[in-house]
Amino acid sequence: xxxxxxxxxLLALFLLSQVVYADANANLEVNTPxxxxxxxxxxxxxxxxxxxxxxxxxxxxxxxxxxxxDASVVPLAQRQAVNAxxxxxxxxxxxLYREIxxxxxxxxxxxxxxxxxxxxxxxxxxxxxxxQAANGSWAKK
Amino acid sequence: xxxxxxxxxxxxxxxxxxxxxxTINIYFPAAxxxxxxxxxxxxxxxxxxxxx
Numbered sequence: 257x258x259x260x261x262x263x264x265x266l267l268a269l270f271l272l273s274q275v276v277y278a279d280a281n282a283n284l285e286v287n288t289p290x291x292x293x294x295x296x297x298x299x300x301x302x303x304x305x306x307x308x309x310x311x312x313x314x315x316x317x318x319x320x321x322x323x324x325x326d327a328s329v330v331p332l333a334q335r336q337a338v339n340a341x342x343x344x345x346x347x348x349x350x351x352l353y354r355e356i357x358x359x360x361x362x363x364x365x366x367x368x369x370x371x372x373x374x375x376x377x378x379x380x381x382x383x384x385x386x387x388q389a390a391n392g393s394w395a396k397k
Numbered sequence: 398x399x400x401x402x403x404x405x406x407x408x409x410x411x412x413x414x415x416x417x418x419x420t421i422n423i424y425f426p427a428a429x430x431x432x433x434x435x436x437x438x439x440x441x442x443x444x445x446x447x448x449x
Binding site: 266284295299372 | 405408427435
């Protein structure tokens, strides 16, 4: 009977270590050089994009990207620049979602991360900015 | 006695197996992802901490 005690103790210790390990996983890893660099590039671009968010030219899609919502509010001369901004931003956002998934050793989480970001960009967007509702139509915050 | 020891060994193995299942985190941590998203969005948009 007494010989069982070390085994039970071992089991208890093992289970405890698993709990501690799970707790350490409560945060997602977002501090990698790749994430930092894409974040910096998005931060630099934001100053240019914010005008178009406010004007309603650019809106947030439900899948965590940007789209040209209404080209007519952009002067003809600027349209190409807006499209370039959107495409550069979307490229960065795709890299961001992929890199977060990879940094956490779960590349298959990329789409979940994209969906989560999609909801949070919209949630944190300022009043007057446009976003795509669940049914695909555009709405103003 | 021997039989008891065998059962103990088996239960230890089973316990390890069960906890290993828990450790392989196959479920997407939605709350942690939301927190991470808010942090990154806050940095990109340079929001104040208090701002929603």
